[in-house]
Amino acid sequence: MCGIVGAVGRESGSEALDTVLEGLSRLEYRGYDSAGVAITDAYAAEPQILVRKEVGKLSALRNSLAEDPLPNATTAIGHTRWATHGGVTRENAHPHRSWDGKLALIHNGIIENADAYRAHLKTLDIKTVSETDTEVVAHLLERAFLAEPKPAGGEEPVGPESVSILELDPENPNPKDATRLVRAMSRVTRDLEGSFTLLAIQEEAPRVIVAARRSSPLVVGLAEDANYLGSDVLAFASQTHQALEIGQDEVVVVTPSGVLVLDETGTEILHTRGLEVFAKTPAEKERLFEIDFATDRVTKEGFDTFMEKEIREQPRAVAETLKERLDAKGALTLDELRIGAETFRGIESVIIVACGTAAYAGQVARYAIEHWCRIPCEVELAHEFRYRDPVVSVRTLVVAISQSGETMDTIMAIRHAREQGARVLAIVNTPGSTISREADAVLLTHAGPEIAVASTKAFTAQIAACYLLGLYLAQVRGNKYADEIADYLDRLSEMPAKIQTVLDRYAGSPDLGVDLERIKSVIFLGRHVGYPVAMEGALKLKEIAYLHAEGFAAGELKHGPIALIEEGQPVVIIVPTPRRPELHRKVVSNIAEVRARGAVTLVVAEDGDESVNEFAEVVWRVPKTPTLMRPLVDVLPLQLFALRMAGHLGFDVDQPRNLAKSVTVE
Numbered sequence: 316m317c318g319i320v321g322a323v324g325r326e327s328g329s330e331a332l333d334t335v336l337e338g339l340s341r342l343e344y345r346g347y348d349s350a351g352v353a354i355t356d357a358y359a360a361e362p363q364i365l366v367r368k369e370v371g372k373l374s375a376l377r378n379s380l381a382e383d384p385l386p387n388a389t390t391a392i393g394h395t396r397w398a399t400h401g402g403v404t405r406e407n408a409h410p411h412r413s414w415d416g417k418l419a420l421i422h423n424g425i426i427e428n429a430d431a432y433r434a435h436l437k438t439l440d441i442k443t444v445s446e447t448d449t450e451v452v453a454h455l456l457e458r459a460f461l462a463e464p465k466p467a468g469g470e471e472p473v474g475p476e477s478v479s480i481l482e483l484d485p486e487n488p489n490p491k492d493a494t495r496l497v498r499a500m501s502r503v504t505r506d507l508e509g510s511f512t513l514l515a516i517q518e519e520a521p522r523v524i525v526a527a528r529r530s531s532p533l534v535v536g537l538a539e540d541a542n543y544l545g546s547d548v549l550a551f552a553s554q555t556h557q558a559l560e561i562g563q564d565e566v567v568v569v570t571p572s573g574v575l576v577l578d579e580t581g582t583e584i585l586h587t588r589g590l591e592v593f594a595k596t597p598a599e600k601e602r603l604f605e606i607d608f609a610t611d612r613v614t615k616e617g618f619d620t621f622m623e624k625e626i627r628e629q630p631r632a633v634a635e636t637l638k639e640r641l642d643a644k645g646a647l648t649l650d651e652l653r654i655g656a657e658t659f660r661g662i663e664s665v666i667i668v669a670c671g672t673a674a675y676a677g678q679v680a681r682y683a684i685e686h687w688c689r690i691p692c693e694v695e696l697a698h699e700f701r702y703r704d705p706v707v708s709v710r711t712l713v714v715a716i717s718q719s720g721e722t723m724d725t726i727m728a729i730r731h732a733r734e735q736g737a738r739v740l741a742i743v744n745t746p747g748s749t750i751s752r753e754a755d756a757v758l759l760t761h762a763g764p765e766i767a768v769a770s771t772k773a774f775t776a777q778i779a780a781c782y783l784l785g786l787y788l789a790q791v792r793g794n795k796y797a798d799e800i801a802d803y804l805d806r807l808s809e810m811p812a813k814i815q816t817v818l819d820r821y822a823g824s825p826d827l828g829v830d831l832e833r834i835k836s837v838i839f840l841g842r843h844v845g846y847p848v849a850m851e852g853a854l855k856l857k858e859i860a861y862l863h864a865e866g867f868a869a870g871e872l873k874h875g876p877i878a879l880i881e882e883g884q885p886v887v888i889i890v891p892t893p894r895r896p897e898l899h900r901k902v903v904s905n906i907a908e909v910r911a912r913g914a915v916t917l918v919v920a921e922d923g924d925e926s927v928n929e930f931a932e933v934v935w936r937v938p939k940t941p942t943l944m945r946p947l948v949d950v951l952p953l954q955l956f957a958l959r960m961a962g963h964l965g966f967d968v969d970q971p972r973n974l975a976k977s978v979t980v981e
Contacts, residue, residue: 317409317423318342318395319533320551321514321524321544325389325486325571329356332385334543335393338550339373343970347395349408350376353419354388355521357488362521364419368408389571390521392514392544394421400429401446411450413457414441418517420456422449423546424531427509452503456515459499465491473497473568474581476595483586484522484570493520493568500525501566501581510723514544526567532721532749535559535567535574537603539589542569548606549764557590560602560747576602604747622767622859622968626954627818630811632762632772633947636779637807647787647800650746651757654738659791662712662738664690666705668697668728669716672770672854673777677716678847679946680781686943687789687803698724701731711737714784718765718773720748729753742780744773758784767969769858771954774851775814775947782807782944810947813938817951821935827956828933829885829917831963838879838886838909839866839953842902845889848946852887852953859961859968869905882913887956889949890920890927895942899926906930917956919949 320338322331332354339350351368365385369375373395394409401407410419426432429448436443436454443450470481470490480490480497487493496517504513510530516523526533526544536543536551536558543551544567548558561567561576565584568575575586585594585602594600618624642648665684667677677694684692695705697715707713713732717725720743729739729750741754744762751757760776786803789795795803821827837856841849850866857864867876869888880886886909891898903926910916910930918931921939928934935952937945961968 317397317546318347318550319393319421319423319512319514319544319546321392321526321569322541322551323390323522323524323569323571324541326540329387329389329541331388331391331541334541334551334554335391336373336377337553338543338545339393339395341549341552342395342545342547343373347397348403349396349405350394351396351408351410352376352385352391352393353410353421353516354385354391355516355518356387357389357521359386359521362518364412364417364516364518366410366412366419368405368410370403370405370408390516390524392419392421392516392524399425400448406445407447409449411445411447411453413453415457417519418453418457418460418515420449420453420513420515422452423512424510424529426452426507426511428507452507452513453515455503456499457517459502460495460517463495463498466494470494473575474501474577474583477577477581477583478575478586480523480568480570483568483575484572486572487522487570489520489522492517493523493570496520496523496525497566497568497577498581500527501577501579504529504564504566505579512546522570524569526561526569527565528561529564530723530726530749532719533561533567534747535561535569537574537587537590541571542574544569552606556606558604558606558747559587559592560604560752562752620767620958620968622769622771622958625765625767625772626951626958627822628763629772629775629818629951630815632760632776633779633814634811635761635763636759636776637783638761640783640804645797645801647783647790647804649756649783649787650759651751654755656791658738659712659788661710662690662788662792663710665692665712665714666707666732666737667692667694667714667716668700668725668732669694670697670722670724672774672851673716673718673722675847675851675854676774676777676781677714678850679778679844680714680785682844683782683785683943684788687785688792688794690788695728697722697728700728707732707735707737709736709738713737713739714742715739715750715754716742716777716781717748717750718744718770718777720745720750722750726750726753740784742777742784744776768971768974769855769968774950778946779807779810806941806944810940810944813940813948814951816938817948821952821955824955826959826963827935827952829956831960833883833915834862834885834960836863836884838876838884839864839889840869840872840886840902840905841866841889842869842898843891844943844946845869845891845902845949848889848949848953849887851950852957855954855957856960858974859957859966859971860964861966861972862960869902872905872908877908877912880909880912880914884909884914885917886914887917887953888919890918890924892921892939892942892945893924893926903927903930919952
């Protein structure tokens with residue numbers, strides 16, 4: 316949700332603020348309603364915290380800084396806020412300052428015991444000026460900083476078995492104050508409840524950013540003369556390709572010269588000097604990873620919107636997800652396996668947990684897994700899963716699907732599943748994300764960065780990954796022979812070209828043959844794998860065009876939804892292949908039923924299926940495709956329909972109102 320960026324530079328006149336603003340611009344895709352920065356300069360005669368924040372888009376903050384510039388800074392933090400506590404106001408925007416103005420804090424997440432602390436602060440005559448939980452933490456952190464005595468004598472280590480600030484950053488003129496800030500962060504975060512990523516700067520320690528995380532994303536970028544923090548590697552991908560994962564309940568000290576990572580007891584896990592990592596154990600060195608995409612992949616590349624670009628990238632996203640999945644013996648493999656094939660052979664049921672678009676990809680997976688593996692598969696909305704006391708065991712495989720790998724509802728669902736003994740497999744687009752770290756196995760979608768808030772290429776890449784999972788389970792369980800799996804993989808390998816065929820037909824069309832002026836509400840219908848596609852089509856229209864839209868299983872039509880059909884009502888129908896006549900006949904009957912009541916019918920049908928022509932105002936054609944794989948092509952006209960509708964209405968399709976790309980709160 317909220318975007319977080321931090322930068323600490325070594326030189327006087329460092330461009331830390333420019334770096335943070337650039338990072339925030341790369342995180343605009345997350346969705347937000349205000350933005351702000353805080354800076355301090357270690358080379359100033361009297362370093363002080365300066366804050367600037369504005370409501371609205373990042374452009375409002377940039378305009379403010381252009382009219383009244385802030386000075387150069389060695390240290391800067393920045394934030395884009397998606398409101399959770401309090402309305403969209405400048406007072407509620409981040410960063411928040413402590414009561415004495417000497418500390419600034421930004422925060423992603425929700426502090427669940429903030430109200431109790433707010434009441435306590437009131438008894439100390441410390442009044443909050445915002446409605447946020449974040450400001451409360453800023454006051455707590457400054458009080459803890461002032462309560463920390465300066466180390467006596469020489470510079471002391473920050474915590475047990477850890478380096479000192481002076482060892483970490485030999486040029487630091489205020490190492491003792493930096494140590495106090497680190498210890499204060501450790502003390503305060505131990506008592507906080509909820510989820511958070513916190514970044515703090517303090518004017519008495521101007522060469523340091525101190526950060527902490529719990530159940531909220533945080534990564535560190537390493538360079539020779541500066542170091543960076545972000546809620547996403549995109550925040551600093553133009554500065555460095557070296558990144559460091561930060562674990563649960565860890566505190567991070569970031570200076571221009573090095574980084575120190577501490578566990579919840581204050582004990583050092585690792586530290587860095589430049590790009591070199593000094594870890595307490597060899598395993599901890601594996602936290603260092605390379606950012607594997609170029610920053611030019613987060614530009615529009617000539618398209619009007621990121622969403623249009625990402626729709627057009629789907630052939631590549633699916634191809635990359637399917638690429639190089641066979642080992643030297645020709646067996647299908649996943650990306651990371653921390654459990655053996657024997658465990659997969661013992662699986663008796665599969666539960667898929669996901670939210671939104673990812674949940675619809677999971678619905679497609681259910682059909683494939685049950686058909687290929689002959690084991691029960693359920694799909695659960697992650698935010699409902701742990702509250703209904705689900706039946707899971709050591710023979711349950713829980714599959715978590717998330718584009719970001721940081722979806723809080725899904726994180727909490729897999730933690731509950733693991734407490735019950737279940738194994739967890741993650742399908743994510745982000746290596747090193749929380750879900751991928753906490754899972755027993757990982758299957759990456761390799762879709763590349765998806766900037767538009769409403770998912771498109773992530774959906775088709777997730778479906779492709781789900782097919783791979785279904786075939787992998789069929790392989791290890793012996794449900795399919797090797798030649799059968801090879802045949803399915805061959806058919807999957809043809810899908811990127813078929814996706815491209817549909818895009819070539821319709822991506823350049825201004826209206827897809829639909830009179831957009833007539834549309835006020837849309838009903839989507841589908842059977843079998845067409846049902847989750849119908850729900851996804853409705854979701855896209857709601858997300859970016861703000862129109863009422865509903866997706867239904869076509870068989871439910873006569874059990875209620877048909878009451879909504881009136882003259883001129885648009886109905887989109889996903890028609891199965893005629894090669895499945897029992898499905899095809901039923902859906903054609905559904906078209907006739909709504910058409911008889913005055914509906915305007917928009918039909919997705921295979922090439923050569925002429926039976927739908929007499930019942931449809933518009934037919935969107937897709938290539939002949941095996942039934943289970945049809946969602947990869949059927950969804951494309953629906954994505955383009957939503958894109959054209961939103962554009963016609965003049966809406967921002969990349970950053971729709973009230974939505975966030977990475978939902979990191981429950």
